[in-house]
Amino acid sequence: MPRMLDVSDDVRAEIGDEEADRLLAGESAPGSYDCTSCRTPGDCEQERTSTVLFIGDETAVLAFAHAGCLPSQVVKVTEEQLQGAVRSISADQARSEAAAAAPQKASPEQAVLGVTSGLILIAGELHPALVVEPTAPIARPGTAGAGDDFLPLMIEQGFMPVTELVTAPAVLHGWSVLLAMGQLHAVLQPGAAGGRPVAWWQAHQPLQVTEGWRTAANKHQQVLMFAAPVGSIGRQPREDLLRDALDKAAANGQLVAAALPLAGT
Numbered sequence: 001m002p003r004m005l006d007v008s009d010d011v012r013a014e015i016g017d018e019e020a021d022r023l024l025a026g027e028s029a030p031g032s033y034d035c036t037s038c039r040t041p042g043d044c045e046q047e048r049t050s051t052v053l054f055i056g057d058e059t060a061v062l063a064f065a066h067a068g069c070l071p072s073q074v075v076k077v078t079e080e081q082l083q084g085a086v087r088s089i090s091a092d093q094a095r096s097e098a099a100a101a102a103p104q105k106a107s108p109e110q111a112v113l114g115v116t117s118g119l120i121l122i123a124g125e126l127h128p129a130l131v132v133e134p135t136a137p138i139a140r141p142g143t144a145g146a147g148d149d150f151l152p153l154m155i156e157q158g159f160m161p162v163t164e165l166v167t168a169p170a171v172l173h174g175w176s177v178l179l180a181m182g183q184l185h186a187v188l189q190p191g192a193a194g195g196r197p198v199a200w201w202q203a204h205q206p207l208q209v210t211e212g213w214r215t216a217a218n219k220h221q222q223v224l225m226f227a228a229p230v231g232s233i234g235r236q237p238r239e240d241l242l243r244d245a246l247d248k249a250a251a252n253g254q255l256v257a258a259a260l261p262l263a264g265t
Contacts, residue, residue, distance in 0.1 A: 172258035
């Protein structure tokens with residue numbers, strides 16, 4: 001039975017007609033896979049499946065997703081993000097093979113960035129904000145230590161330490177927040193050597209934001225982004241609790257921030 005694969009024109013242009021045809025014929029695509037979006041199992045012989053090509057500065061990786069999670073597309077990412085994705089995919093495959101053979105102790109999961117949106121009151125005015133917190137410590141690329149270098153890495157990118165939320169942080173030029181059709185799609189950073197922006201963080205599925213958040217973003221034409229190491233903020237169900245967590249992280253020297261221009265509407 002033909003595999004239910006979708007290979008978009010953009011993906012075909014990158015991988016070539018020969019490889020695209022081999023995928024569609026089932027010669028080079030796996031029957032089963034872990035969806036690159038929702039991370040649950042899929043089967044391209046039983047359900048519609050999208051091919052997603054991640055392209056870094058030097059490497060490209062072809063992944064698969066449920067068609068309901070992601071359309072077939074080309075996604076530009078940094079080389080560091082791509083290598084992280086390769087490690088994650090390899091870990092998923094290893095876990096699947098191990099689980100099929102015998103129950104084993106789970107290995108540590110690849111850290112991902114948790115992103116929460118909310119309105120933050122600063123100097124009497126509401127600002128749209130994104131709060132970024134990894135799910136695990138972030139090590140500096142190329143190191144094997146157990147430390148957490150997330151904040152130093154963010155500061156090297158231009159984010160500034162925040163000790164109290166009394167004024168809005170300065171604009172970080174070259175970065176932006178992509179909003180399309182009223183939904184949050186990505187945080188973009190400058191491309192290599194001044195090239196086109198690439199996704200620093202990209203939503204697996206576009207995130208819904210409130211009408212108030214959207215209105216504030218359109219008013220200010222920028223979004224405040226706060227970043228804190230794992231365990232500093234947590235999942236807060238209300239904006240007042242989110243603000244309290246941000247104030248505490250700032251007081252403890254565990255918060256950096258920048259204002260990012262708005263891209264899209």
